[in-house]
Amino acid sequence: MLVPFVPTPDEVAREMLKCVKAGEDDIVLDLGAGIGKILKIAKEEFRVKIAIGVEIDRKLCREAYKDNNREFEIICGDLLTLAPILIPKANILVSYLSTRSNELLEPLIIQNGRRGLRVASNDFQYPNLKLIETRKVVANGILGPTEHIVYCYQL
Template identity: 60%
Template sequence: MLVPFVPSPPEVIREMLRCAKVKNDDILLDLGCGDGRIIKIAKEEFYVREAIGVEIDKRLCREAKNDNVEVICGDMVTLSSILIPKVSVLTLYLSTRANEILEDIILKYGKKGLRISSHDFTFEKLRPTKEIKVKAMGLLGWTEHMIYCYEL
């Protein structure tokens, strides 16, 4: 599934990670990680034990890789059923359609207590535990972003 890469501003990423109550013993998975900015901030500023990104675009996949994070180049739908059971935090900035496709996989394979933080897009069956508005400078100037947090 292809979702266009739109980078999340750093302020939004930090708020996503705070909303998901990220801590140093967490294993974080970012589906559609783009250039890896979420997993890099999670590792460098929130000191998660492990940060994993999945990205289908080979150019972005190469850009996201570094020594502190793991990046898997491949299809997030195919890989999510394998990876989701292994993580404590899931981050997403995808699309309404992508979240619809992933929701059943998350519900089937996510462990109790899995914390999810989604930038701008919700799920149909899951109900957010918290919703946060963040104003941040992005590609189009100052814009308002929504963060939706969930817990299984």
């Protein structure tokens, strides 16, 4: 599954992690981690125990490790293959993918996620997960302010 890389704005990443109440005891899994921005914020600002990302693009995987200092782990591979292995290890899942990607991943999340798994998605919904909250975030980008919607779920 290949989704074009669009970096998550810092403000949105922070709001996603706030929405799922990320903290020191949490294991965060980022599906489609890109350059690891959400993972870096999770480790540095929210002090999560473990931050792991899955990214299919090898160039983005290398970029993620450039300034990483081994704060988080990036696994380079396909989400649909790795999700069933990694989802059971996490208690927080974050993503910024696409509607179709979320539809494909949702059964894997439901099947493999632990009870109480907290999920945050930027701009794209998971159609059948239990929606807890939505938050609007305005982020400043290259082209000016852009509005994002953070969807927060719990299994």
